[in-house]
Amino acid sequence: MKSRQNPENAPAVDHPAADGFATLTFERDLPVPRSVLWHVWTAPAARAVWSAPTPSVAVKFLEADTRVGGREVSLCKVEGQPDIRCECGWLELQPTVRSVNYELISCDGVTKSAALVTAGFSGTDERSRLVVTVQLSSLAGNMEPGYRQGFNAGLDNLAATSRRTMVLQRVIQASRSVVWNAWMNADTLPQWWGPDGFSCRTKRIDLRKDGEWVFDMIAPDGTVFPNHHLYTDVRAGERIAYTLLWGENGPKHADAWASFEEQDGATKVVLGMVFSTEAEFQEAKGFGAVELGLQTLGKLERFVTSR
Structure with a gap:
């Protein structure tokens, strides 16, 4: 019982x-x-x-x-x-x-x-x-x-x-290869990554297993948010996994993954994040991480469908 x-x-x-x-x-x-x-x-x-x-x-x-x-x-x-x-x-x-x-x-x-x-x-x-x-x-x-x-x-x-897990999903009206190539390309990823109005300033980028992306997210008001992604798994065309750090070699923020699934000519993208603590998860929800993450996937769709 x-x-x-x-x-x-x-x-x-x-x-x-x-x-x-x-x-x-x-x-x-x-x-x-x-x-x-x-x-x-x-x-x-x-x-x-x-x-x-x-x-x-x-x-x-x-x-x-x-x-x-x-x-x-x-x-x-x-x-x-x-x-x-x-x-x-x-x-x-x-x-x-x-x-x-x-x-x-x-x-x-x-x-x-x-x-x-x-x-x-x-x-x-x-x-x-x-x-x-x-x-x-x-x-x-x-x-x-x-x-x-x-x-x-x-x-x-x-x-x-x-x-302490957040899962975001979006069906993008483009083929899986197109979506994957926009994500796992050092030239294109910084062009769309981040919520509406944000831009990326890259220091180093190597989108392979055991590679990294060290960059700043710059908010519309000029506020700088340092980021460091460490790529732990890359399965071409299907999924990636990475660790998010608070700034270069900083403390871990979350374990994350993205998966890509064909769906009637479109691509279902799932972006998941396991935050380091439940308190960090609640704080992220509180400042609108769900909405901001969905904006990021929306920017990805606009990027691939406008090319």
Whole structure:
């Protein structure tokens, strides 16, 4: 039964294991829109933020392809212990409704468990509900306690991450290649980036994985806002991920991503940001970050459709 005192941390509902098989169910009710929760659950950049169950575990992503038939491969690293390899393969993705994936856990070349993970999403523009069912087969030892602990910790992290995530979307009436080339081009990106009336002054720009963009955003009144983007992932034509810093080599402001999806000849652009703290997220919302971000995507559309 869900705890009324702490509904976001509902306990797992366990069914007894038989011959190494078990079914575990996890539930969370969250004060975030269902669309935001979906992107935090599926976007590789967001998953990298919340996937480590505890601070002592470092998760290194080797591969991440969130589409049906794609897979995600990561290593869980704990000092003094062998790496745990997790392979997740996406079998079904119904945006904001349902996802299904298999999961294989191995260590030192030995497969420890196999599982089928089904996540169901429901809710409104204000609140959302997530129900995750894990059909587990322990292949080497009893993996059930570890799964229970790991999923509860991971979903607690997911809940905290979703409360500081902003997701903006726009369908742009241009092909994906045109939109991508306008974004990932050192000459054109500074021409449209930023809200209405803002301009960019670039110091360095290298739009590749492990590259950076050091620049100032200049407001209509002349106020200068130093920025530094560090590019952590670039998948040509599909997505980018980057870290936002407050000025050159300054403190981290957010982990961000942009994805590009073909949609009937147009391009659906999703821009997501996981702020470093919930307080920063609330402050950004307060000064109009949603509206300013949507203005930026509007400038992108005007740029590509006017050429």
